[in-house]
Amino acid sequence: MADPRFNRILLKLSGEALMGPGKYGIDTQTLDQIAEEVGEVVEMGVETALVIGGGNIFRGVSGAAEGMDRSSADYMGMLATVINSLALQDALEKRGVSTRVQSAIEMRQIAEPYIRRRASRHLEKGRVVIFAAGTGNPFFTTDTAAALRAMEIKAEVMLKATKVDGVYTADPKKDPSARRYKTLSYMDVLQNELKVMDATAVSLCMDNNLPLVVFDLTVPGNVVRMVRGEDVGTMVGK
Ligand code: UDP
Numbered sequence: 001m002a003d004p005r006f007n008r009i010l011l012k013l014s015g016e017a018l019m020g021p022g023k024y025g026i027d028t029q030t031l032d033q034i035a036e037e038v039g040e041v042v043e044m045g046v047e048t049a050l051v052i053g054g055g056n057i058f059r060g061v062s063g064a065a066e067g068m069d070r071s072s073a074d075y076m077g078m079l080a081t082v083i084n085s086l087a088l089q090d091a092l093e094k095r096g097v098s099t100r101v102q103s104a105i106e107m108r109q110i111a112e113p114y115i116r117r118r119a120s121r122h123l124e125k126g127r128v129v130i131f132a133a134g135t136g137n138p139f140f141t142t143d144t145a146a147a148l149r150a151m152e153i154k155a156e157v158m159l160k161a162t163k164v165d166g167v168y169t170a171d172p173k174k175d176p177s178a179r180r181y182k183t184l185s186y187m188d189v190l191q192n193e194l195k196v197m198d199a200t201a202v203s204l205c206m207d208n209n210l211p212l213v214v215f216d217l218t219v220p221g222n223v224v225r226m227v228r229g230e231d232v233g234t235m236v237g238k
Contacts, residue, residue, distance in 0.1 A: 005229035008047040010155040012146035015056035015084055017161055017217055024056055026087050035091035037223045042097055046227055047123040049153055050130045051146035054080030074138030085132035098127045104136030116152050143201035151208050158210055161217035166234035167194055181234045189236055212236040
């Protein structure tokens, strides 16, 4: 097997990635598939951290749109990410992958508190670290949390899993001539308002030169392919 291109990665999954064919919640079969993909990457010797969103359960903006206080709604969203993190931890451990969940909001009975140095140590020992509860602050997203944690643990790349295999010139479902960008600059993404991640997350990556790869998680083997350096998804960099 080819040597991996990266030694330490942070993989960001949206909460929706756990829904499978359902409309909300967690599909255990999908969870097992993700655990399998992550397990293969870990077996290649790649130190792997994960951040998972909460959109399959609750999003702060939706709560606020229905009249809730935005901060309260965002805290609910952060708790949703903890539920997903525990689900993912369970699936990974079943697959034989050693894991730790670290939460930005303390809940000692179910997760370690987020401690950067301890997270790095877990990674060095080959454990997957799942960062739960986003940044711990309302008004942020888990994409921003993922960029922040990736920088803190000095990941070489942030892998952003989506349902399309990268960023396209147009919507490939509507426009057959749409083509995939192999690379893009952070500025391209920001100026053209390309729907890669929210602007806060993209700016954070840009200011700190953290490369980002947008790729399709629904294609089996894609995470391994990308980590091996194959042409998968769109790379966003300088
Ligand atoms: N959230 C937050 N601060 C953070 C991360 C997340 O307030 O640092 C809340 C926010 O309400 C968000 C929800 O948690 O809507 C779920 O996260 P996100 O929408 O990023 O999940 P995804 O779209 O990736 O499933």
